[in-house]
Amino acid sequence: MKQIQVGTARGQAGARTEGVLKVGVLPDARPVELPVIVMQGPGDGPVLWLQGCIHGNEQCGTFVIHRFLAGLDLSKLKGAVIALPVLNLTAFQFNRRTSPFEIYHGGDLNRVFPGDPGGNFTQQMAHVIFQALVGNADCMVDFHTAHLKETRWALFTNLPGAVGKRAERMARAWGYVPTFPTPPTTLTGAAYMQAATKHGIPGLIVECGGKGPAFDEAAVADGAERLRNVARALGMIEEPVTRHEGVHYVSDFAWVRGRSGGLYRNLVEPGQRIKKGQVIGKLFDIFGKPRESVRAPEGGFVLTVNPGPLLISGDTLIHIGLNPRPAPAL
Amino acid sequence: MAKTKSKTKSKPAAAKRPADLVLGDARAKPGSKASGWLRLGDLPDGQPLAIPVHLVNGAKPGPCLWVQACIHGDEYCGAFTVNALVERLDPKALAGRVIALPALNITAFQAGRRTSPFEMHGTGDLNRCFPGNAEGTITEQMGHGIFTALKAHADYLIDYHTGGVKETRWTLYADLPGKVGEAGAGLARAYGFKVVLPTPPTTLGASAFINAAKQGIPSLIVESGGFGPAFDSHLVEDGAERLCNVARHLGMLAGKVKDFGRQTFISDFAWINGTTGGLFRPTVKGGERIAKGQVIGRFTDLYGALIEEAKAPAAGIVLTTHPGPMMATGDTLIQIGLNPKEV
Numbered sequence: 080m081k082q083i084q085v086g087t088a089r090g091q092a093g094a095r096t097e098g099v100l101k102v103g104v105l106p107d108a109r110p111v112e113l114p115v116i117v118m119q120g121p122g123d124g125p126v127l128w129l130q131g132c133i134h135g136n137e138q139c140g141t142f143v144i145h146r147f148l149a150g151l152d153l154s155k156l157k158g159a160v161i162a163l164p165v166l167n168l169t170a171f172q173f174n175r176r177t178s179p180f181e182i183y184h185g186g187d188l189n190r191v192f193p194g195d196p197g198g199n200f201t202q203q204m205a206h207v208i209f210q211a212l213v214g215n216a217d218c219m220v221d222f223h224t225a226h227l228k229e230t231r232w233a234l235f236t237n238l239p240g241a242v243g244k245r246a247e248r249m250a251r252a253w254g255y256v257p258t259f260p261t262p263p264t265t266l267t268g269a270a271y272m273q274a275a276t277k278h279g280i281p282g283l284i285v286e287c288g289g290k291g292p293a294f295d296e297a298a299v300a301d302g303a304e305r306l307r308n309v310a311r312a313l314g315m316i317e318e319p320v321t322r323h324e325g326v327h328y329v330s331d332f333a334w335v336r337g338r339s340g341g342l343y344r345n346l347v348e349p350g351q352r353i354k355k356g357q358v359i360g361k362l363f364d365i366f367g368k369p370r371e372s373v374r375a376p377e378g379g380f381v382l383t384v385n386p387g388p389l390l391i392s393g394d395t396l397i398h399i400g401l402n403p404r405p406a407p408a409l
Numbered sequence: 410m411a412k413t414k415s416k417t418k419s420k421p422a423a424a425k426r427p428a429d430l431v432l433g434d435a436r437a438k439p440g441s442k443a444s445g446w447l448r449l450g451d452l453p454d455g456q457p458l459a460i461p462v463h464l465v466n467g468a469k470p471g472p473c474l475w476v477q478a479c480i481h482g483d484e485y486c487g488a489f490t491v492n493a494l495v496e497r498l499d500p501k502a503l504a505g506r507v508i509a510l511p512a513l514n515i516t517a518f519q520a521g522r523r524t525s526p527f528e529m530h531g532t533g534d535l536n537r538c539f540p541g542n543a544e545g546t547i548t549e550q551m552g553h554g555i556f557t558a559l560k561a562h563a564d565y566l567i568d569y570h571t572g573g574v575k576e577t578r579w580t581l582y583a584d585l586p587g588k589v590g591e592a593g594a595g596l597a598r599a600y601g602f603k604v605v606l607p608t609p610p611t612t613l614g615a616s617a618f619i620n621a622a623k624q625g626i627p628s629l630i631v632e633s634g635g636f637g638p639a640f641d642s643h644l645v646e647d648g649a650e651r652l653c654n655v656a657r658h659l660g661m662l663a664g665k666v667k668d669f670g671r672q673t674f675i676s677d678f679a680w681i682n683g684t685t686g687g688l689f690r691p692t693v694k695g696g697e698r699i700a701k702g703q704v705i706g707r708f709t710d711l712y713g714a715l716i717e718e719a720k721a722p723a724a725g726i727v728l729t730t731h732p733g734p735m736m737a738t739g740d741t742l743i744q745i746g747l748n749p750k751e752v
Contacts, residue, residue: 097712114711138734141688145713165711174735226638292574292732293638296690342489344642365461365512366444367492388485388640389521 080123083159085211088115090159095148100163100211102204105180111169111204116162118151124158125313128216128280129306130208131163133189133223133270135170135177139288139298140222146303151316158315161215166208167201174291177201189221189266192273205270212274218249218313219282220306221271225383225398228295229349232257232382232400234266234284236275246281251409252312253283253305254323256350257380257400259332283309286383293386329400333377337396341370343387351381352403359397362390379403426473430466430506432558433459440468440500447510449554450547452527458516458551463495463509471505471661475563475626476652477555478510480536480570480617482517482524486634486641487569490648497649498656505661508562513555514548521637524548536568536613539620552617559621565596565659566621566628567652572729572744575639576695579604579728579746581613581630583622592627599658600631600651601669604696604726604746606678632728639732675746679723683708683742687716689733691743697727698749705743706730725749 083090088098096119099112129147131140141164148162165171167188169178177186178200186201194205212219224230235250237243237260250258261284263276271282285305288298311320342363347353355378362370373396380400390396430437435445443466446459476494478487488511495509512518514535516525524533531538531546538545541552559566571577580600582593584607597605608630610619618628633648634641656662683689687708693699701724708716719742728744736742 116712138688141711142734145688145709148713164713171735172737228638289638291637291639292635294732294734342485342492363492365488366463367489367496367511386638386640388489388642389518 080159083117083119083126083161083215085115085117085161085215086113088117090117090119092119093121093153094119095153100207102207103200113163113168114165116148116164117159118148118153118156119159120153120156120315122157124156124315125217126159126161126215127310127313127315128212128219129160129162129222130166130219130270131222132165132167132171133221135167135172136174136290137222137224138171138290139224139294139302140285141165142299143222143287143302143306146299147306150303150307155317156315167204189270190268192268192270193277209270209273212270213278213280216274216280218245219271219274219280220249220309221282221284223284223286224288224290225286226289226293226386227349227383228289228293228298230286230289230383231255231298231350232259232286232380234259234261236263236272236282237261238263238275242275242279242281246275246283248312248409249281249283249309251323251326251406252309252320253285254308254321254326256325256327257329257382257403258326258406259329259400265331326406327380327403328406329380330402332382333399333401335376335396335399337373337385337390337392337394339371340391341365342367343385343390345384345386347381347384349381349383352379353381353399354378359384360387375399377401430464432464432508432562433462435462435464437464437466437500439466441466442495442498442500447554447558449551460513460515461511463491463511465495465498465500465503465507465509467503467505467661468501469504471503472564472659473506473508473562474565474567474656474659474661475559476507476509476567476569477513477617478569479512479514479518480568482514482520482522483636484569484571486571486644486648487631488512488518489645490569490633490652493645493649494652497653502663503661505659507656514551536617537615539615539617556617556620559617559626560624563621563626565592566618566626567596567655568618568628568630570630570632571634571636572632572695573635573639573732573741574695574730575635575641577632577635577729578602578696579606579632581606581608581618583610583619583628584608585610585622589622589625589627593622593629595658596627596629596655598672599655599666600629601654601667602631603673604675604728604749605672606675606746612677635732671751673726673749674752675726676748678728679725679745679747681722681742681745682739683719683731683736684738685717686737687735689731689736691730691733693727693730695727695729698725699727699745700724721745723747
């Protein structure tokens with residue numbers, strides 16, 4: 080097997096090794112060092128890259144990664160797992176989506192790949208991460224969370240040929256009901272799409288559980304088991320692959336922003352099927368007087384939804400998976 | 410605990426009040442409702458810093474119940490509860506007055522923060538600066554404006570808060586000697602959450618509710634539900650119903666006062682700050698009894714290794730916990746109600 084090296088973490092057959100990947104320097108001259116874990120089996124196999132908290136306040140994935148790694152039997156693992164549980168470390172520390180050190184740009188780490196060694200704070204970080212990713216990984220899973228703890232959906236890099244096929248097998252092994260085969264024209268600056276289109280590394284994005292107090296233990300336990308199933312499907316663990324029924328593909332997602340603000344009462348849940356025009360929530364003024372009923376601009380799956388209780392113009396209102404249809408047999 | 414007479418008048422002024430109820434730019438004639446804005450200051454763009462006010466002026470005489478929410482801007486559950494109460498009230502059937510303020514610390518509320526983003530130099534905790542200061546920081550000036558109105562109008566005060574997790578449910582009443590304390594206990598009983606802290610005036614001394622009590626206004630704090638995604642819409646209707654029960658207890662609404670059963674009084678609360686940081690998962694829930702030394706949560710590092718098991722420094726009832734999943738040193742780990750006793 081090719082030698083794995085991510086920052087100071089160096090792969091070793093049959094061992095778990097830990098280290099850090101330096102991605103920047105802070106105003107007090109201390110380095111920003113991301114935690115890296117490498118678990119390498121004794122035998123050859125694929126290298127699976129796992130990353131959490133590319134958005135600093137989406138923390139369920141960090142726990143999924145830890146739970147999955149804790150359940151791995153190194154002696155039986157084929158290939159290796161490289162895990163970066165917290166990618167956007169300074170954003171994580173501040174419990175924010177983006178880094179507090181990002182001043183002039185949006186700073187969304189999952190929109191700036193492959194990064195830029197001469198770019199802003201976030202772009203430089205992306206560059207270092209991307210070099211490590213493409214230099215070591217054969218496939219990847221990128222973890223996100225949304226508003227509510229019931230959030231459960233996945234996206235895979237739907238490219239023509241072997242890369243897309245392998246990503247689809249990973250997505251089906253993950254097996255969430257709403258799944259989005261993502262064309263290379265969507266989320267172009269995301270780590271997983273850049274890795275797939277430029278370097279042939281198939282990838283998944285998993286949206287699992289909620290932020291802050293919407294953290295969900297059940298999503299973590301379930302996610303760790305699904306991740307193990309992905310490792311089975313990749314041939315890294317010799318166990319029968321669980322077949323998840325009921326997977327539906329969506330053709331795209333509508334990311335709908337609120338046009339008004341106020342006190343908000345959400346009426347739908349992630350995973351629910353909604354119709355175009357259906358009332359999905361109610362807005363009230365500060366005195367509790369109804370202002371308007373908010374309607375779904377499209378039909379489909381509720382992927383995630385803003386639970387309120389407050390809403391401001393332009394905030395994400397709902398994420399709808401469009402045109403759901405049963406996934407074809409593989 | 411002696412049963413409080415429900416019609417206790419702590420302030421004799423009620424009878425002498427003008428017929429119309431006026432606060433800020435809102436005016437409600439007897440038997441009607443109104444809403445408007447109470448100006449407390451000015452913003453950098455010259456717009457008024459004004460807070461929303463509901464007035465419900467009953468057709469019949471009776472006490473004035475003042476209900477306020479979001480003294481901490483991100484504790485939203487109360488705003489919805491206060492509005493749901495006003496929605497339910499029929500001023501024709503009401504004996505007395507209800508003044509309801511859904512968003513006391515309005516700029517903090519807008520920003521989704523505990524304290525105002527315009528507070529630069531003070532601590533900015535609106536519930537730690539009463540009776541306020543007309544020449545103080547923005548928060549102190551707000552405190553002064555609110556307290557002036559409160560003193561002028563209120564016979565009873567209920568102040569809404571939320572905790573770290575959805576299961577949070579407890580109340581505190583200002584336990585001053587004499588009638589004010591007794592009437593406060595009556596509010597707590599009529600609200601009916603099981604866990605109650607009779608709060609001495611030395612605890613939360615600069616809060617609205619203790620300062621109101623010192624002015625002879627029996628006062629209750631309600632801790633109900635959680636922040637942000639821990640918002641619990643079930644608690645909104647439940648809270649409005651409990652507030653109606655308080656109004657029945659005070660003789661403001663007709664009907665039988667519901668008895669929620671025996672309550673558990675605690676002697677104090679221990680507010681425990683974490684002494685380490687990391688990924689955090691609480692292992693206990695709001696309302697649960699815990700023993701001293703019991704594991705209440707686990708800190709792990711970014712590699713998934715255990716840093717520390719947090720242990721309860723005292724026995725009691727869990728009032729609220731940090732929801733995790735991560736926290737920094739010094740953040741609120743848990744609040745424990747000490748020496749719980751059924752009364």
